[in-house]
Amino acid sequence: MPLLVEKGIVSDQQSKAILEHFAQQNIKKPNTAIVAFSIIGSTLLAAGIILILAHNWSNLSRAIRICISYLPLVVSQIIGFWVIIKKRDSIAWTEGIAAFGFLSIGATLSLVSQTYHIQGDFRSFIFNWMLLGFPLVYLYRSTTAAVFYIVSLTAWAIAEKVALHGSLGYWPLIALIVPYYIMRFNNDIHSKIVTIIGWFLSISLIFGVFWAINDITEGFKVISLIALFLGFLSIGLLYFKDEESFWMVPFSRVGLLGLSVVYVVLSYRDVWKHLSFTQRPEVMNAVGLLKTGNITISILLPILSIILIYKSVKIKKWPILLYSIGLPVALIGFTLSDNDLGRVIITSGFNLYVLLCGLLYLIRGIKYNSGKSMNYGFVMIAAIVILRFFDADLTFIARGLVFIVLGISFLGANIYLAKRKARIK
Amino acid sequence: MKNKIFVVILTIVSIAQLYIPATIIFKSEAILKKGSKYLFKTAPIDPTDAFRGKYVQLAFEADSLIVEDWRKNNYNRIQYLNIVKDDLGYVKLTGLAEKIPSAGDYIKVKIRYIANSVAYFNYPFDRFYLEEGMAEKAEELYRKDNISGKQDSYAVVRVQSGSALIEDLWIGGKPIKESLKEK
Numbered sequence: 001m002p003l004l005v006e007k008g009i010v011s012d013q014q015s016k017a018i019l020e021h022f023a024q025q026n027i028k029k030p031n032t033a034i035v036a037f038s039i040i041g042s043t044l045l046a047a048g049i050i051l052i053l054a055h056n057w058s059n060l061s062r063a064i065r066i067c068i069s070y071l072p073l074v075v076s077q078i079i080g081f082w083v084i085i086k087k088r089d090s091i092a093w094t095e096g097i098a099a100f101g102f103l104s105i106g107a108t109l110s111l112v113s114q115t116y117h118i119q120g121d122f123r124s125f126i127f128n129w130m131l132l133g134f135p136l137v138y139l140y141r142s143t144t145a146a147v148f149y150i151v152s153l154t155a156w157a158i159a160e161k162v163a164l165h166g167s168l169g170y171w172p173l174i175a176l177i178v179p180y181y182i183m184r185f186n187n188d189i190h191s192k193i194v195t196i197i198g199w200f201l202s203i204s205l206i207f208g209v210f211w212a213i214n215d216i217t218e219g220f221k222v223i224s225l226i227a228l229f230l231g232f233l234s235i236g237l238l239y240f241k242d243e244e245s246f247w248m249v250p251f252s253r254v255g256l257l258g259l260s261v262v263y264v265v266l267s268y269r270d271v272w273k274h275l276s277f278t279q280r281p282e283v284m285n286a287v288g289l290l291k292t293g294n295i296t297i298s299i300l301l302p303i304l305s306i307i308l309i310y311k312s313v314k315i316k317k318w319p320i321l322l323y324s325i326g327l328p329v330a331l332i333g334f335t336l337s338d339n340d341l342g343r344v345i346i347t348s349g350f351n352l353y354v355l356l357c358g359l360l361y362l363i364r365g366i367k368y369n370s371g372k373s374m375n376y377g378f379v380m381i382a383a384i385v386i387l388r389f390f391d392a393d394l395t396f397i398a399r400g401l402v403f404i405v406l407g408i409s410f411l412g413a414n415i416y417l418a419k420r421k422a423r424i425k
Numbered sequence: 426m427k428n429k430i431f432v433v434i435l436t437i438v439s440i441a442q443l444y445i446p447a448t449i450i451f452k453s454e455a456i457l458k459k460g461s462k463y464l465f466k467t468a469p470i471d472p473t474d475a476f477r478g479k480y481v482q483l484a485f486e487a488d489s490l491i492v493e494d495w496r497k498n499n500y501n502r503i504q505y506l507n508i509v510k511d512d513l514g515y516v517k518l519t520g521l522a523e524k525i526p527s528a529g530d531y532i533k534v535k536i537r538y539i540a541n542s543v544a545y546f547n548y549p550f551d552r553f554y555l556e557e558g559m560a561e562k563a564e565e566l567y568r569k570d571n572i573s574g575k576q577d578s579y580a581v582v583r584v585q586s587g588s589a590l591i592e593d594l595w596i597g598g599k600p601i602k603e604s605l606k607e608k
Contacts, residue, residue: 117550
């Protein structure tokens with residue numbers, strides 16, 4: 001820069017302004033590599049300390065073993081105080097210490113249990129771990145801790161479901177992390193942090209619907225799942241731009257992908273046999289639902305998504321309307337599907353529905369020169385066509401022909417679109 | 426000012442983080458100090474299950490009991506196992522109960538399965554942790570001794586108000602650490 005000033009390319013004032021501009025950018029955008037290394041480094045450090053100290057484990061007295069077990073935790077707390085007082089603005093420090101702190105809680109808990117030969121029950125171990133680690137999310141404003149928390153909470157919910165019959169506790173506990181996401185979201189919607197938590201949160205919530213709801217009719221589970229995906233899609237449409245790359249918009253991607261999979265699955269006739277509401281009368285009555293506490297989730301989720309859908313419709317985001325149709329149709333389907341005729345009607349409906357979705361995306365893609373839209377539409381259509389042709393008892397030649405036709409039209413459409421794009425340019 | 430609040434929060438969080446593992450320590454130390462001592466004869470383990478790396482998987486001779494009304498004692502349920510000592514200090518099982526017994530020692534066990542009116546259960550102590558490398562050798566010792574028919578291997582267990590902890594593991598008439606040293 002001094003060289004540029006000397007040569008008269010930029011003035012003194014300009015040079016100051018440029019330097020200031022870059023300095024500000026540096027403050028705003030932390031060096032990802034440094035943050036990543038600080039997280040990995042502190043994790044390795046915690047593991048290393050334990051391994052070195054524990055190499056002669058069996059010959060140490062109980063008191064010494066306990067001191068060693070506590071060491072990583074105490075070290076993380078001491079460094080934590082220093083970080084809070086001196087380095088609260090450094091993302092590398094806060095993320096590093098949060099990762100170290102979170103992991104050392106688990107290390108201390110498991111080392112203490114081993115000292116007493118307690119085999120420990122995985123559920124209470126991970127429950128204690130995640131709750132003691134949770135405050136670190138807000139204390140250090142740490143995304144690493146948030147991710148650890150989401151992952152361990154999901155693991156706990158699954159373990160709880162396997163051991164008992166459900167883990168409704170998942171829902172209030174996952175809600176605890178939402179303010180952190182919103183805080184980050186309001187701060188900078190395009191940041192990597194928002195993207196990372198978005199992915200973990202959305203995938204964890206799918207597990208939540210699958211595992212953290214007590215025994216209810218599968219039909220209700222599917223309704224909750226559709227509602228969840230519709231909610232995701234609405235969030236994506238409402239707050240994020242569609243032009244963002246695949247990884248940048250987790251909610252709309254997970255939502256759209258989830259809805260496509262669920263609707264394709266619902267186009268199978270056999271699936272409906274297990275989904276009928278009348279299949280499980282004992283859990284259908286309102287008292288049973290209230291008792292298990294599921295009603296809150298299986299009603300709250302659809303209500304939440306209806307609000308989000310309404311908001312999206314108001315700003316004319318049409319894909320949400322198209323995908324919302326599936327929710328009431330599925331609901332009607334579950335009451336119809338206890339007989340063969342009902343199942344025929346409902347599966348034909350879903351086949352047409354998926355075809356329609358695919359077709360609309362295909363047309364939209366060609367109209368607006370969007371390869372993404374067009375190919376998505378193609379995949380939907382192809383999925384339905386291929387699946388139905390496999391169901392039907394057709395010869396290999398017929399099946400082969402279907403593949404060839406689909407392949408040619410897929411390639412042809414893409415070549416056509418590419419050519420048109422080139423022409424426009 | 427803002428920092429002060431965070432320092433206070435971190436202090437509270439740190440105390441909680443130190444306290445929870447400490448509760449395990451206090452409870453375990455109390456059991457080891459005040460609990461009554463029982464000897465549990467070990468039994469051979471399923472060889473496919475054997476190698477665990479960091480601990481010796483244990484099985485015990487006394488792992489089942491005849492139950493009269495077995496339909497009540499369904500699987501995965503927590504039950505209270507009444508125990509007494511014989512003259513040599515070995516454990517004798519006297520009954521399974523739904524509720525906490527008012528007298529005598531008992532252990533909380535989980536029913537594994539019930540077949541022909543015999544209830545099989547899991548003890549809360551079936552692992553003996555050793556450092557890596559040692560556990561493998563220990564398990565070999567354990568297996569050899571348990572199939573030799575000598576029957577001189579047992580776990581020393583302390584029992585207090587339903588909870589039980591392994592104090593030591595004896596194989597071939599010696600604490601396991603001594604047996605390992607001689608090897």
